[in-house]
Amino acid sequence: MQKIEAVIRVEKLDEVSEALEKFGLPGMMVTHIEGHGNQKGVVEQFRGREFKVNFIPKIRIEIIVKDQDVEKIVAEIIKIARTGEIGDGKIFITDIKDVIRIRTGEKGDKAI
Amino acid sequence: MQKIEAVIRVEKLDEVSEALEKFGLPGMMVTHIEGHGNQKGVVEQFRGREFKVNFIPKIRIEIIVKDQDVEKIVAEIIKIARTGEIGDGKIFITDIKDVIRIRTGEKGDKAI
Amino acid sequence: MQKIEAVIRVEKLDEVSEALEKFGLPGMMVTHIEGHGNQKGVVEQFRGREFKVNFIPKIRIEIIVKDQDVEKIVAEIIKIARTGEIGDGKIFITDIKDVIRIRTGEKGDKAI
Amino acid sequence: MLKKVLLISSILLSVSGLAMAADPSGAETLAQNSMAPIDYVWVLVCGFLVFFMQAGFAMVEAGFCRAKNATNLMAKNALDFIVASLVFMAFGFAFMMGNDLGGFIGTSGWFLHGENYDVGRYLTFFWQLVFAGTAATIVSGAVAERLKFGAYFVYSFIVIAFIYPIFGHWVWGGGWLSQLPFGAGHVDFAGSGVVHTVGGFVALAGAIVLGPRFGKFGKDGKPKAIPGHSITLAALGTFILWFGWFGFNPGSTFSAHQLRIAVVAVNTNMAAAAGGAMAILIVYLKTKKWDVGMMLNGILAGLVAVTAPCAWIEAWAAVVIGLVAGALVVMSVYFWEGRGIDDPVGAVSVHGINGVWGLISVGLFADGTYGLCTTSEPLVRGLFYGGGFDQLIAQVIGAAVAVTWSFVLGFITFKLMDKIIGIRVTPQEEIKGLDIQEHGTPAYPNFYSNNN
Amino acid sequence: MLKKVLLISSILLSVSGLAMAADPSGAETLAQNSMAPIDYVWVLVCGFLVFFMQAGFAMVEAGFCRAKNATNLMAKNALDFIVASLVFMAFGFAFMMGNDLGGFIGTSGWFLHGENYDVGRYLTFFWQLVFAGTAATIVSGAVAERLKFGAYFVYSFIVIAFIYPIFGHWVWGGGWLSQLPFGAGHVDFAGSGVVHTVGGFVALAGAIVLGPRFGKFGKDGKPKAIPGHSITLAALGTFILWFGWFGFNPGSTFSAHQLRIAVVAVNTNMAAAAGGAMAILIVYLKTKKWDVGMMLNGILAGLVAVTAPCAWIEAWAAVVIGLVAGALVVMSVYFWEGRGIDDPVGAVSVHGINGVWGLISVGLFADGTYGLCTTSEPLVRGLFYGGGFDQLIAQVIGAAVAVTWSFVLGFITFKLMDKIIGIRVTPQEEIKGLDIQEHGTPAYPNFYSNNN
Amino acid sequence: MLKKVLLISSILLSVSGLAMAADPSGAETLAQNSMAPIDYVWVLVCGFLVFFMQAGFAMVEAGFCRAKNATNLMAKNALDFIVASLVFMAFGFAFMMGNDLGGFIGTSGWFLHGENYDVGRYLTFFWQLVFAGTAATIVSGAVAERLKFGAYFVYSFIVIAFIYPIFGHWVWGGGWLSQLPFGAGHVDFAGSGVVHTVGGFVALAGAIVLGPRFGKFGKDGKPKAIPGHSITLAALGTFILWFGWFGFNPGSTFSAHQLRIAVVAVNTNMAAAAGGAMAILIVYLKTKKWDVGMMLNGILAGLVAVTAPCAWIEAWAAVVIGLVAGALVVMSVYFWEGRGIDDPVGAVSVHGINGVWGLISVGLFADGTYGLCTTSEPLVRGLFYGGGFDQLIAQVIGAAVAVTWSFVLGFITFKLMDKIIGIRVTPQEEIKGLDIQEHGTPAYPNFYSNNN
Ligand SMILES: Nc1ncnc2c1ncn2[C@@H]1O[C@H](COP(=O)(O)OP(=O)(O)O)[C@@H](O)[C@H]1O
Ligand SMILES: Nc1ncnc2c1ncn2[C@@H]1O[C@H](COP(=O)(O)OP(=O)(O)O)[C@@H](O)[C@H]1O
Ligand SMILES: Nc1ncnc2c1ncn2[C@@H]1O[C@H](COP(=O)(O)OP(=O)(O)O)[C@@H](O)[C@H]1O
DSSP states (O other), rough: EEEEEEOOGGGHHHHHHHHHHHTTTOOOEEEEEEESSSSSEEEEEETEEEEEEEEEEEEEEEEEEEGHHHHHHHHHHHHOOOOTTTHHHHHEEEEEEEEEEETOBBBGGGGO | EEEEEEEEOOGGGHHHHHHHHHHOOOOOOOOOOOESSSSSSSSEEETEEEEOOOEEEEEEEEEEEEEGGGHHHHHHHHHHOSSSSSOOOOEEEEOOOEEETTTTOOOOGOOO | EEEEEEEEGGGHHHHHHHHHHTTTTEEEEEEEEEEESSOOOOOEEETTTEEEOOOEEEEEEEEEEEEGGHEEEHHHHHHHHHHHSTTOOOOEEEEOOOOEETTTTBBGGGGG | HHHHHHHHHHHHHHHTTTTSSOOOSHHOOOOHTTHHHHHHHHHHHHHHHHHHHHHHHHHHHHSSOOGGHHHHHHHHHHHHHHHHHOOOIIIIIHHHHHEHHHHHHHHEGGGGGGGSSSSHHHOOOHHHHHHHHHHHHHHHTTTTTOOOOOHHHHHHHHIIIIIIIHHHHHSSOOOOOGOOTTTTTOOOOOOIIIIIIIHHHHHHHHHHHOOTTSSSSSTSBBBBOOOSSSSOOOHHHHHHHHHHHHHHHHHGGSSSSSSTTTHHHHHHHHHHHHHHHHHHHHHHHHHOOOOOHHHHHHHHHHHHHHHTTTTSSSHHHHHHOOOOOOOOOOOHHHHHHHTTTTOOHEEEEEIHHHHHHHHHHHHHHOOEEEEEESSSSSSSEEEGGOOOOOOHHHHHOOOOOOHHHHHHHHHHHHHHHHTOOOOOOOOHEEEEEEEEISSSSSTTTTTBBBBO | OOHHHHHHHHHHHHHHHSEEEEOOOSSSHHOOOOHHHHHHHHHHHHHHHHHHHHHHHHHHHHHHHHHGGGHHHHHHHHHHHHHHHIIIEEEEEEEHSSEEEEEEEOOGGGGGGGOSHHHHHHHHHHHHHHHHHHHHHHHHHHHTTOOOHHHHHHHHHIIIIIIIIHHHHHHSSSSSGGSSTTTTTTSSSSOIIIIIIIIHHHHHHHHHOOOOOOSSSSSSSOOOOOOOOOHOOOOOOOHHHHHHHHHGGGGGGSOOTTTTTHHHHHHHHHHHHHHHHHHHHHHHHHHHOHHHHHHHHHHHHHHHEEEETHHHSSSHHHHHHHHHHHHHHHHHHHHHHHHTOOOTHHHHIIIIIIIHHHHHHHHOOOEEEEEESSSSSSSOOOOGOOOOTTHHHHHHHHHHHHHHHHHHHHHHHHHHHHHTTOOOOOEEEEEEHOOOOOOSSSOTTOOOOOOO | OOHHHHHHHHHHHHHHHHTTOOOSSSHHHHHHHTHHHHHHHHHHHHHHHHHHHHHHHHHHHHSSOOOGGGHHHHHHHHHHHHHHHHHIIIIIIIHHHHHHETTTTEEEGGGGGGGGGSSHHHHHHHHHHHHHHHHHHHHHTTTTTBBOEEEEEEHHHHHIIIHHHHHHHHHHSSSSGGOOOOSSSSSOOOIIIIIIIHHHHHHHHHHHHHOTTTTSSSSTTTTTTOOOOHHHHHHHHHHHHHHHHHHHHHGGOTTTTTTTTTHHHHHHHHHHHHHHHHHHHHHHHHHSOOHHHHHHHHHHHHHHEEEEEEESSSHHHHHHHHHHHHHHHHHHHEEEEEEEEOOOTOOIIIIIHHHHEEEHHHHOEEEEEEEEESSSSEEEEEEEETTTTTTHHHHHHHHHHHHHHHHHHHHHHHHHHHHTOBBBBOOOHHHHHIIIIIIEEEEEEBBBOOOO
């Protein structure tokens, strides 16, 4: 089992989650993060004074999937989340040791 | 060292954290996430127009513990967070390579 | 590749991120969490009634770096985030299996 | 003792020309009384300010409750004025200000029709309506975060159609309380009793029947704090209420020719200030924190208390009355909480308890310089100004009646509703918040909230 | 038929003493009319309340739109009153209330200069200005979340300089509509037509030319909900508007000597209540949820509808007019959405459609007890009170003209602007929100928002 | 030159009947002056509006500061009016409006007692109180986010008991400034100087003694932006202030018989609009963004500036004065920031600088059509209307005295407090926010905020 952790643009969340839905995606956790990468921040201003905001709002989605599903899900995310402009985000893959479903106590692949 | 990452119902946070407190729980990180799983979303409406909200607010707690403590903590979380209804959440276990306490520089199990 | 996950004080974020910037830090994810550890909570009150708040707002930064960079980045974070008082936070290190840059499809170290 | 009735009637007459046939255009009224325009302007503008208090109540209640119930509180605060408008026009006004039947109830003026199509009558209706709306809205704070919306409809109806106007008739419509054979009869200048005590004790009944919110009391029965979601809104609401009270109290002369309005305005303000000062200081002594929520409650407590006496006292007395109100509201909040009664915004303590205090304070501080909306006899004089115990007795009787009437009828209303339609949302709905369950609309969908 | 003109002139005369040379200090005006002060106070205080409606519009619009555009909506709502003040002083007022040229346009009073430096003239200007500002601000809701800020400047200018004052002249400045040979001519007591229909149909033109917001309609063309970011603010705004409307309608007598103001105030309130009640009930029947957003729209719809008839009807008629308004606003919101037109706050349904309904309702419910800001003939009488179809015809003509004039000119304005300067922000900017793109300032930088 | 004193006295007399023995019921006053009711209504209603400005200040200040200090700002804004009410009643009013002692200070009327129990006297007190409260509240913006709450108590006391009323006495209480032998003496119609300059320069003193907020200036000394937490609240507050200013300025005739109130209302509005327009345009030229925060400051700057001249100028002059104010406020904000002085909401620039500009503008634009709250001589006439430099000199002297008096006394007050009780919270508390540290109550506990 592995965790796919994808940082994407805020406006791509709906599209990505709809697309994954079609795969029979098991589940998903969404967090709103502030990211910092190659993409430069925005200049904001307040009462006439400009300032640089270095952190850009991003969406992080985390999906725990069976080993065999990783590749196609990653491919799907890339297909939809890519615009080609700096700031499209990244995907990180990690090993998951175990998964337990609280409701039933099921473990491992069955719990996903 | 392992990380226990539990997605639970919002209203269970206080009970779970109180229960873990009794174990002499070392520490904990709480984030508010939006989850998507078997549990279906809610129908909301605005100025007469209904719409479906697919993401449900959930709490994620993350606890880094010594290997020997994983099992009992997982059991405790399950005991309290379970209602038996769809949407109770899941627990994910990951290996942690190292832990450092910033204040003292201690490493490994001692830093937990 | 490894993930450095550091829980720090809220007011240290700007300083830490400026310092890491100088290292040519590849990127970073910032989340606002509520933490629970050795540091005791605050007593708040509302309309004359006091109550204890057990969770303290903390910042979590997550940085995925090449194996060889872990040590110096951890050292830098500690240098800046340490005040010596309880509540300075902790750093957790995890292995990352793979990284993919969405914009280009690059993988592994190149994607960081 | 018909004096109060006669006096009020003569005031109404001089303003509205009710002696004549109905005058829908106002031409005859003006012909009879060329000074009527200034009185109309005064009453209307003050009435507008009283209406605006609805916004104040909405903001205070929302601010003192959680984000997940904010939509619901907006709904309730708008709805109660809607129901008040429609029901008071249909029945309430007739019961309150119609021709008196045995000192108990008014019996004319249904639907504001016929003879009531008259500028003076409409003016009186407008004024009484905004007051009725205030009484109704007081309750919503005490039953917040757990009452079903449907029950709110029913309860608003009953308060506006019966509980409020009948008691109102007794004091302001020429009913028996105004004719008590003590002092000037039971007097209540702008409604510490009629509006606030009544609203506050119906609120108490509601809070008792409903029971406390999930999580308000620990397993050990100890009260826990459930912080509201916006101190800013609560403060804004308090400022709006304070502002609106300048219509509520001074406007209650129902005539700008009573220059006493200047004294009323000053007294209203001084009691508010004193109430806020006392409340924040008491809590500071206890917790070493400057408690803003309680200060806001203290300001409102001062306003409620001074509402009955404001026309009959001097400024220093208003300060004293406000200081006592500020202390009372703090003690009262702790008192009810200590008895397992959950009043999320302090409505019972602010309006109920201090409404009673306001009524009684007339019997103590009234200084005999002013009468019943007139500068002539009978003047109102309390214990400290050589009036003896007479006025005080009238005030205590009135207060006791107000408490009993409103609490008992409120209790019956809520109990019956509970039996018949059920008044409380399910625990699950309560945890999720009424906004989504009852209205489908979270108040702040763009923001992350912890849904506590 | 010059009667309306003469009547209005004579009112203005009696109030302001325009017959004399300009009187900047007011000494002569007072000498001529010792009762003028009460009229001045009435008009000014009501005017202040109407001004305060700007805050109400700002809150309603912001509450019904997303957090990422809240700064922009604040900017627009402040800016339109700024532009209104400057432009109406320069041209608008002269076009509207200046000496009539052929029943079509006013031609004197530029820059409030010369003869216009007169207390009565300033009073009239103040009153007309706060109304003009209202008309301008109505549009901002319908074009919210996607109109370029620069375009807002231009559009505000054109509405205030031409579209509004010229139509206003036809009805209130002695122009041709007021002299229609039916009934009392086309009449519009406080501006259901002049202010709301005009504002609402310029808004419709703007919404059509701009097109819907990104995400408002699915790929299948089905409308989707885009929830606003604060029901609390929307409700606060509605309360403020309701409050301000007590200036808008009663103040439109332009004289406190019209005691009919009491009737106007009651009618205004009853229609608001009825509109809110109807709207929430209809949506409840459909979705089983108590829809607060629609209730707020319903309240405003009732207020808009009663604005034209409020001086000529009885309270029960106000209730009926309000109930119809509440139903109309719900149907209208669904109607426009069903046609692919995106009006984020419901401005077209509230102001445009109900403005028309308000005009027409005069021809039905006017009961012949009151005239054109006077208690003397000609009285206004509609179909249901034996007035025959005459008044109704005058109303329908006026309404048709209002709709046509404002929609056509609004459409041309927005189309031309779109050609010349481009009126819509880029999709990228729209997604990020106008606050950061146009103003550099997110409205709530301390809070996490989902930027939807 | 006693003329101003005599004039004011005669106005007060005619309104309040102070010549007689105290008249607590108002009966004698009414008997002497049957037109008094309209003046009472005017003054009271305008006074209510001025009171409501407290809500406006609270919202603007909270909106322009961070969420973590919002509770504290609510506390301060409520508290300063509480302290103002109590202290002004006790001493302040006596110092300001009591019997003059040598042109320097008033000496009668303590605790509003004895002879002061009089409807006219209470009316005057109410009016002066709401002004005093405004002066006190101005300071809270400049010292926001770092001043200890205890220090706020003390400072409010001193401003209300001494700094404000003594200077007020010099200008409005018959003191020496009003009797300067130039023009009509130093004149200040509604308080650009008495209220705003004084408030603004005490604020400057506070900001200097306190030092800047943590993080306001970089290590290089360059100013950084610290965005406020709600543009919506800031805009709402500005609308409320604009609304309240219609009480502040027109009400300052203290009589509705001055029909000049219509001119005052228009001028007030025009300056606000012009100030906002200029401020947003200037910043746009600099940054290509439509800066809403600065526009709101510009509106307030226009209002402050026109407060002194509003009764003596024509509408076009109000526009010019407003435009200058809009430019001044922008430059002033940059100026103080450039000198290391941190004024979180721009109080010094809005009130201090534009208060001075307002005073001076009288000496330029006063057109000789109106006098000192009367239509008779002496009329106020400035440089541009053939008045020569006389009035201008009186204005410059008054402005210089206002600045010096308030800055020096403010500085001493804050310095002494700092020595004795310490006025600044610890850096740690400042970072966490005053809400939790001083009040125990975060303003928005249900929402996630970044605590910046
Ligand atoms: N090494 C990293 N560690 C953690 N987060 C990263 C890392 N690199 C990128 N990110 C996250 O991904 C987001 C997008 O990265 P960015 O460099 O802006 O885009 P791109 O990969 O298209 O150049 C960043 O805002 C940040 O949140
Ligand atoms: N495969 C998964 N990956 C990531 N998060 C998941 C996954 N499955 C479930 N979750 C999280 O757990 C929550 C509860 O899961 P759900 O399927 O609704 O409950 P249950 O396991 O009781 O059927 C979801 O809202 C989601 O946040
Ligand atoms: N074992 C743990 N698992 C998860 N988070 C932890 C753990 N220990 C500490 N933390 C996080 O680190 C933060 C700081 O820890 P704390 O114990 O207060 O400080 P210190 O390490 O200086 O004693 C906590 O608020 C919590 O969020």
